[in-house]
Amino acid sequence: MLKKYLLVALICSAFCSAAQPLTFKFDFGPGKAAKGYQKVDTNTIFSRERGFGFLPGASLKGIDRKGKDALRGDFISGDGAFYFSVVLPQGNYEVTAILGDRQGSSSATIRVENRRLMAGQVNTANGQVMSVNFTAHIRTPLIQGTQDKVRLKPRELAYLHWDDQLTIEFNGKDAKVCGLEIRPASxxxxxxxxxxxxxxxxxxxxxxxxxxxxxxxxxxxxxxxxxxxxxxxxxxxxxxxxxxxxxxxxxxxxxxxxxxxxxxxxxxxxxxxxxxxxxxxxxxxxxxxxxxxxxxxxxxxxxxxxxxxxxxxxxxxxxxxxxxxxxxxxxxxxxxxxxxxxxxxxxxxxxxxxxxxxxxxxxxxxxxxxxxxxxxxxxxxxxxxxxxxxxxxxxxxxxxxxxxxxxxxxxxxxxxxxxxxxxxxxxxxxxxxxxxxxxxxx
CATH class of the missing domain: 3.40.50.1110 (SGNH hydrolase)
Structure with a gap:
């Protein structure tokens, strides 16, 4: 099953990358999405057709604090680690995670792909919402300009860093994610x-x-x-x-x-x-x-x-x-x-x-x-x-x-x-x- 999934990912990466969007803005939470942002709630489970979503297995909850700021007024949190994945072509990306709670505090650690540390313990005070920026690299086994690819070991087929997806892990004592922005790096x-x-x-x-x-x-x-x-x-x-x-x-x-x-x-x-x-x-x-x-x-x-x-x-x-x-x-x-x-x-x-x-x-x-x-x-x-x-x-x-x-x-x-x-x-x-x-x- 993993080999079949990887093959599909490689084909998509090789032939469909030109049609893939490269910039995303996501508004996390049960409230109305901010203008220009795509809504993400606890039911937004990843699929290839959608192109983004939470990986299955996490216990998620969405909270709406209301207010005029649609982006920062609601959030999604989880019981332990939870993962959000976006289909993207190979490359480097600038990511902004918007974290916090208008009526509470939060604490988040952010990693990508195979537990690659992007931001250590990020704490927000009661009522504070802040942005955390990081740069992430993603890749596939295909070697551009050739018919060759990296010869992966069987155990690598299940890794999160050989597919055409950017997978972000939110973790910590009380990670609260209000939004996420992804754009190509220079x-x-x-x-x-x-x-x-x-x-x-x-x-x-x-x-x-x-x-x-x-x-x-x-x-x-x-x-x-x-x-x-x-x-x-x-x-x-x-x-x-x-x-x-x-x-x-x-x-x-x-x-x-x-x-x-x-x-x-x-x-x-x-x-x-x-x-x-x-x-x-x-x-x-x-x-x-x-x-x-x-x-x-x-x-x-x-x-x-x-x-x-x-x-x-x-x-x-x-x-x-x-x-x-x-x-x-x-x-x-x-x-x-x-x-x-x-x-x-x-x-x-x-x-x-x-x-x-x-x-x-x-x-x-x-x-x-x-x-x-x-x-x-x-x-x-x-x-x-x-x-x-x-x-x-x-x-x-x-x-x-x-x-x-x-x-x-x-x-x-x-x-x-x-x-x-x-x-x-x-x-x-x-x-x-x-x-x-x-x-x-x-």
Whole structure:
């Protein structure tokens, strides 16, 4: 069924995108729709024919506070996460979410596609309604200008980020959505493409997460788009063979960025193995060369450590010579290197063996539905751990990629990996998609 649905989506994307509307204005709630807006109530369930609507499964309620402002006078909220999806062609979009309650308060977290963070906890005071802006990238497997497409893994067919839809997740203690506006982003804005493995990917399901799905929230909306093409289990060699790199290059323009982070799987024996100082460096240089041919700006990222402490609570290097090979390649090719490997060592040792358990996927059995065995994963991260690593990456951008750093949010605080954010202060409402299945590449 999923394969059939994906085929329909691909056909529509290839042949019907020219007829699709690109700009939408939605008025959420049971009241009369504001002028120029399409009405969305709790019965507006997504269908291909309609082209937008709520995904099934959420418990929704609509409230009308009346008043002269039709757009801000009513809203829709849900019991936990709820998802609104719109059929759109591949591209970058500016989105404005109008949140709040004329007679109450609200608290919302906004994510898109596979739990990609757009806005953290957004609180509105009693009677306040505010707008939150963000920039989202959507894609399909088709490689424009060719008959090729990305070779997806079976588990990817159910993901929310390989279809011709922008799916927005509203979550939080009391998310109240009054309206939603979607319009194409300027084709001139730079795009940051991410190529990597499970430590970078937009992890589809709780309790897993990676830094690549957190970093979009660190950038100014409307100034730049983040396009995360990382996938679990990938190596430099497999990423290229599966045409994931071709997919990125088909969209890249002058001034775009390509972040490259691989090592965890490249070091393993098998057909995709690469030796650090020979074939691994050669493949890194191929990615760099191909990006530069398109006018892109390559950025290398050394892979973070695994959670592996010695008897003195110091991190043991399990990645061999691969991080050093990345550093050498950066020097040889004149490419900036974000040394996430070095920063992660400082970060993990600041946590120590016990506190670091909160950053990695360690949970007793039956913490999540269907999870009958305990989870003990020293490679993959919880949302908290992923966010802290994203803060490291942001610091790396500031120090090594100053032109890109101009697009980071102006109020983004500095981060010292030796002083991580306290876990009790972390807030992440769980998405509806939960699985005990470990990502590829563990």
């Amino acid at each position: 084709p001139a804005i730079p795009v940051v493409f991410l190529a990597g493995n499970s430590t970078v990917v937009d992890q589809a399901e709780e309790p897993y997460a990676a830094w690549g799905q957190m970093i979009p929230a660190f950038f100014q909306p409307g100034k730049i788009a983040v396009a995360n093409y990382a996938e679990s289990g990938e190596t430099l060699k497999a990423f290229r063979a599966e045409k994931r790199l071709d997919k990125i290059l088909s969209q890249m323009k002058k001034g775009d960025y390509l972040f490259i982070e691989f090592a965890h799987n490249d070091q393993k024996p098998g057909g995709n193995h690469l030796d650090p100082f020979t074939t691994y460096k050669e493949m890194l240089k191929y990615y760099i060369s191909e990006a530069r041919k398109k006018g892109g700006i390559p950025v290398l990222v050394t892979s973070m450590h695994r959670r592996n402490f010695d008897e003195n609570n110091k991190i043991i290097n399990t990645l061999g010579d691969y991080p050093e090979a990345v550093r050498q390649t950066g020097k040889e090719e004149g490419v900036p290197v974000i040394d996430l490997n070095a920063m992660s060592k400082v970060l993990y040792e600041a946590w120590g063996p016990e506190a670091s358990l909160k950053a990695f996927v360690h949970y007793p059995a039956n913490t999540f539905p269907g999870q009958t065995q305990k989870l003990e994963d020293n490679t993959h991260f919880t949302p908290y751990g992923a966010y802290e690593l994203a803060r490291c990456v942001a610091e790396g951008i500031k120090s090594t990629v100053p032109d890109l750093a101009e697009y980071l949010k102006k109020d983004l605080p500095s981060f010292n990996p030796s002083a991580p954010d306290p876990y009790p202060a972390w807030y992440w409402p769980l998405s509806a998609r939960i699985s005990a299945l470990k990502p590829d590449g563990n």
